[in-house]
Amino acid sequence: MKKTFADQVQILKGIGIEIEEGEFLILVGPSGCGKSTLLSMIAGLDAPTSGRIHIGDRDVTDLPSKDRDIAMVFQSYALYPNMNVAQNIAFGMEMRKVPKPQREATVQRVAAMLQLGDLLDRKPGQLSGGQRQRVAMGRALARDPKLRVEMRAEIKLLHQRTKTTTVYVTHDQVKAMTLGDRIAVMKEGAVQQFGTPDDIYTRPATRFVAEFIGSPSMNMIAAHPSAVGLAAEGIDLPLTELQRAALRAAGNPAVAYGLRPEDLGLADTGLPGHFTIIEPTGPETYATLQTPLGSITVRVPGALRASVGDAVCLQWSPEKAHLFDAQSGLRLA
Amino acid sequence: MLVTSLKDADQLRSGHLLSLPTAPTLDAWGKAWQSACTGVECGGLRPFFVNSMLMVVPAVLVSTTIGAINGYVLSKWRFPGSETLFALLLFGVFMPMQVVLLPMSQVLGWLGIASSIWGLIAIHVLAGIAPTTLFFRNYYVGLPDELLKAAMLDGASFWQNVRRIVLPLSGPILMVTLIWQFTSIWNDFLYGVVFSGADSKPITVGLNNLANTSSAVKEYNVDMAAALIAALPTLLVYVVAGKYFVRGLTAGAVKV
Numbered sequence: 347m348k349k350t351f352a353d354q355v356q357i358l359k360g361i362g363i364e365i366e367e368g369e370f371l372i373l374v375g376p377s378g379c380g381k382s383t384l385l386s387m388i389a390g391l392d393a394p395t396s397g398r399i400h401i402g403d404r405d406v407t408d409l410p411s412k413d414r415d416i417a418m419v420f421q422s423y424a425l426y427p428n429m430n431v432a433q434n435i436a437f438g439m440e441m442r443k444v445p446k447p448q449r450e451a452t453v454q455r456v457a458a459m460l461q462l463g464d465l466l467d468r469k470p471g472q473l474s475g476g477q478r479q480r481v482a483m484g485r486a487l488a489r490d491p492k493l494r495v496e497m498r499a500e501i502k503l504l505h506q507r508t509k510t511t512t513v514y515v516t517h518d519q520v521k522a523m524t525l526g527d528r529i530a531v532m533k534e535g536a537v538q539q540f541g542t543p544d545d546i547y548t549r550p551a552t553r554f555v556a557e558f559i560g561s562p563s564m565n566m567i568a569a570h571p572s573a574v575g576l577a578a579e580g581i582d583l584p585l586t587e588l589q590r591a592a593l594r595a596a597g598n599p600a601v602a603y604g605l606r607p608e609d610l611g612l613a614d615t616g617l618p619g620h621f622t623i624i625e626p627t628g629p630e631t632y633a634t635l636q637t638p639l640g641s642i643t644v645r646v647p648g649a650l651r652a653s654v655g656d657a658v659c660l661q662w663s664p665e666k667a668h669l670f671d672a673q674s675g676l677r678l679a
Numbered sequence: 680m681l682v683t684s685l686k687d688a689d690q691l692r693s694g695h696l697l698s699l700p701t702a703p704t705l706d707a708w709g710k711a712w713q714s715a716c717t718g719v720e721c722g723g724l725r726p727f728f729v730n731s732m733l734m735v736v737p738a739v740l741v742s743t744t745i746g747a748i749n750g751y752v753l754s755k756w757r758f759p760g761s762e763t764l765f766a767l768l769l770f771g772v773f774m775p776m777q778v779v780l781l782p783m784s785q786v787l788g789w790l791g792i793a794s795s796i797w798g799l800i801a802i803h804v805l806a807g808i809a810p811t812t813l814f815f816r817n818y819y820v821g822l823p824d825e826l827l828k829a830a831m832l833d834g835a836s837f838w839q840n841v842r843r844i845v846l847p848l849s850g851p852i853l854m855v856t857l858i859w860q861f862t863s864i865w866n867d868f869l870y871g872v873v874f875s876g877a878d879s880k881p882i883t884v885g886l887n888n889l890a891n892t893s894s895a896v897k898e899y900n901v902d903m904a905a906a907l908i909a910a911l912p913t914l915l916v917y918v919v920a921g922k923y924f925v926r927g928l929t930a931g932a933v934k935v
Contacts, residue, residue, distance in 0.1 A: 424826045424828065424829040426829075437830075441835050
């Protein structure tokens with residue numbers, strides 16, 4: 347499936363992405379980044395100021411939603427409160443003048459898939475949250491669409507079963523990482539990075555993506571060029587040859603030196619510091635240390651036998667560091 | 680009022696306002712309805728009651744319908760001038776009725792419906808558009824936008840949306856508007872007295888005429904009975920539907 351996107355004044359600043367058929371795409375980003383607007387435009391509820399949208403081979407930019415062969419699950423489910431479950435699922439078909447026997451057959455099929463068989467006569471007000479979610483999904487499935495546009499639903503398994511191309515919006519980066527085939531990380535109307543969860547996690551393209559994905563977030567150390575490479579607060583930071591070359595190529599700018607908590611280790615030598623916060627989570631412990639380079643969080647597998655105030659050192663391997671231009675936030679190495 | 684209307688003529692003469700009727704009778708009621716004199720005619724309130732009914736029912740239905748559509752559009756769509764229109768409607772609600780008397784007389788005259796039931800219906804519909812639109816607009820603002828987007832995605836046209844989704848969810852505000860409109864139009868005196876013709880006077884005018892027509896004796900019991908007859912429909916509306924009125928006014932956003 348191919349899509350090219352549009353400029354919406356002040357909301358979306360030039361988006362161009364292509365989604366593969368059968369793919370589960372996630373749009374993730376903080377509030378106000380434009381992901382819901384983008385979704386609305388795919389669905390046809392909003393029109394782009396400029397640019398085109400294609401679904402399959404069709405340019406659907408000027409087509410109303412009902413003609414785009416898509417279905418949508420809304421964040422609030424948006425079930426019709428005055429109709430029962432069966433009528434909710436069948437409403438779209440009714441609007442398209444699908445004959446009654448066919449409508450009923452589809453409702454039965456969808457209800458079976460989502461285990462809604464017993465609930466068909468109930469109204470949304472009489473359903474639990476999870477049941478309402480399934481009805482919302484059922485309504486979308488009843489369209490048998492080319493593209494399903496979702497705002498909030500646990501549908502990875504369902505997606506695998508139906509193989510419908512799906513676009514899913516969330517601000518929750520954990521959901522994004524676990525559910526998506528590919529993720530588009532958005533900020534202030536632009537896509538910062540578009541790739542698989544692995545790409546995004548191991549090679550974030552910008553500082554924003556690096557800090558947004560991953561919890562606890564990546565530690566950032568403000569560093570500047572020094573005689574031997576990079577230094578922060580008078581301490582030299584270890585670099586690989588590749589990183590040095592990249593820095594030279596970029597003109598030795600000021601850099602944000604990023605390290606993920608799991609890439610740091612506790613040792614007897616290295617960067618000195620003392621514990622300020624220790625958070626055990628069961629399988630691992632997150633320890634925050636105060637160091638000459640600022641506050642750094644480390645992930646320690648298992649339990650940590652230490653207390654706040656204890657002195658310890660941090661070590662890491664330079665390959666694990668992510669270097670970002672301090673000005674632009676773009677990845678250098 | 681009730682007590683006085685059940686008294687007979689003799690007891691009225693004795694002048695004790697608060698005493699209970701010694702021989703309660705419905706004569707006064709019968710007279711008020713059928714034979715009391717209102718100016719030159721002596722047909723009681725019945726013809727006026729009929730006029731009021733003929734005027735109120737269409738006026739309430741038409742103004743409520745128009746208000747509902749207007750309110751829906753104003754609550755969900757932004758178009759150039761929508762905010763100005765809303766401000767003007769607000770102004771229209773608070774405008775004193777007397778302001779339109781002269782211009783309306785002219786317009787009704789041009790339309791050829793002055794001094795008729797049609798004229799009364801017209802003026803009440805027009806006057807009713809402002810408050811009904813306001814009521815519905817403020818209610819529909821609480822209707823979740825996503826509901827209408829879902830319907831749009833499902834392929835519902837504007838009118839299908841209105842008929843299948845918006846209207847079924849409008850119960851509370853429909854009650855409020857119908858009751859409000861019924862009460863204000865039924866109780867209106869000003870337009871009733873200015874724009875009605877000889878045979879199209881509503882009950883408020885009839886009541887006024889009845890109370891001010893006297894021969895030798897002032898028949899308070901008949902006057903009271905007449906007043907009660909005039910008030911009965913609105914009282915009935917409140918008794919039957921009053922709780923829906925309160926419910927409608929206090930209804931929060933529709934929970935989907």
